[in-house]
Amino acid sequence: MIYSFWIFDRHCNCIYNRDFAQHKPASKDTVNRNNDKDEAKLLFGAIFSMSRLSSKLSDGNVLQSFRTGKYKAHLKETATGLRFILISDSNVGDLSGLLNQLYSDLYLNTIVKNGLSPVDFKEGMVIKNMSFINGADELITQNGDFI
Amino acid sequence: MPLEYDLLADNTINKSCLEYLLIETASISHEATVQVCDNENVRDHEQATASAEGNLTEEIGYNIGLKLVDYLLYLQKGKNGTGTPKFDQVVNIMKFVCKNVWESLFGRQIDNLRTNHRGTYVLVDRSFTMISRLDSPLGVQDTLNQTRKHYLWYPCGIIRGLLESLDIDSTVQAEVTEFPSVSFHIQTSK
Numbered sequence: 001m002i003y004s005f006w007i008f009d010r011h012c013n014c015i016y017n018r019d020f021a022q023h024k025p026a027s028k029d030t031v032n033r034n035n036d037k038d039e040a041k042l043l044f045g046a047i048f049s050m051s052r053l054s055s056k057l058s059d060g061n062v063l064q065s066f067r068t069g070k071y072k073a074h075l076k077e078t079a080t081g082l083r084f085i086l087i088s089d090s091n092v093g094d095l096s097g098l099l100n101q102l103y104s105d106l107y108l109n110t111i112v113k114n115g116l117s118p119v120d121f122k123e124g125m126v127i128k129n130m131s132f133i134n135g136a137d138e139l140i141t142q143n144g145d146f147i
Numbered sequence: 148m149p150l151e152y153d154l155l156a157d158n159t160i161n162k163s164c165l166e167y168l169l170i171e172t173a174s175i176s177h178e179a180t181v182q183v184c185d186n187e188n189v190r191d192h193e194q195a196t197a198s199a200e201g202n203l204t205e206e207i208g209y210n211i212g213l214k215l216v217d218y219l220l221y222l223q224k225g226k227n228g229t230g231t232p233k234f235d236q237v238v239n240i241m242k243f244v245c246k247n248v249w250e251s252l253f254g255r256q257i258d259n260l261r262t263n264h265r266g267t268y269v270l271v272d273r274s275f276t277m278i279s280r281l282d283s284p285l286g287v288q289d290t291l292n293q294t295r296k297h298y299l300w301y302p303c304g305i306i307r308g309l310l311e312s313l314d315i316d317s318t319v320q321a322e323v324t325e326f327p328s329v330s331f332h333i334q335t336s337k
Binding site: 128 | 174281284
């Protein structure tokens with residue numbers, strides 16, 4: 001059960017948010033609704049602090065996921081400062097393969113190599129390309145752990 | 148001991164680098180012409196910008212096309228070992244463009260070639276790689292508009308340069324009606 005998908009850029013803004021909890025298709029209610037809410041800021045703060053903590057505990061240590069009683073957060077941070085986060089059920093296994101696919105197959109091809117998409121997301125800009133939204137939905141819903 | 152470079156031995160570049168470069172040529176020519184038109188205080192600003200930008204990108208493609216034919220024929224000769232081919236009919240030149248040139252530049256061949264045998268040729272590429280990844284966050288209509296304004300000049304220039312180096316005067320226009328299918332309309336004097 002995958003609950004949501006978030007992307008934060010290197011300016012610490014949430015540039016994409018997709019809510020899967022209610023199994024609704026992509027619309028204004030489920031895509032980019034929580035970008036400015038407290039939930040986004042809290043999530044980013046938690047991820048940021050935990051990553052720094054783990055990298056200070058041991059050299060070259062990268063936080064991949066953390067689990068609480070009710071959810072598990074899977075992280076991927078790229079060299080460019082992008083953070084891909086999947087929030088799922090507590091007993092889901094390893095989603096790093098899915099995160100890597102989302103970055104290298106989807107994000108690179110539809111946003112980075114897309115001449116019409118902004119290179120640097122300014123304050124308030126979010127990802128709105130239908131090709132990205134539909135591609136992300138397809139990749140995530142077809143993953144074995146999405147129920 | 149002199150350094151020796153065999154430039155033709157490894158004649159591939161990273162495909163992603165090329166894609167990024169081509170995207171930048173479009174946006175830089177736009178920025179540059181906007182600035183130039185701003186400075187010169189032109190009366191019909193938007194139209195002047197559009198045509199100046201188109202000319203700039205088309206010139207870049209034209210210069211590339213001029214030099215491309217010799218290079219490709221040289222490569223072909225290397226593979227076949229026969230003499231350099233001569234093109235007796237313009238139709239054969241068009242077929243050369245459709246097959247060899249498109250294959251070496253974009254990795255695929257032109258899907259459809261039509262002619263009226265009197266100087267007009269239409270090349271249809273149903274999935275043109277230079278524009279296939281374009282997707283505007285503002286929707287399909289904006290994607291089409293942007294494609295028409297910025298991204299079709301370069302391949303038109305390449306085709307015009309190619310034909311010029313084979314001694315054919317031409318005008319080339321590109322149309323996109325159904326994304327990502329592009330049709331190039333070539334008017335030649337022969």
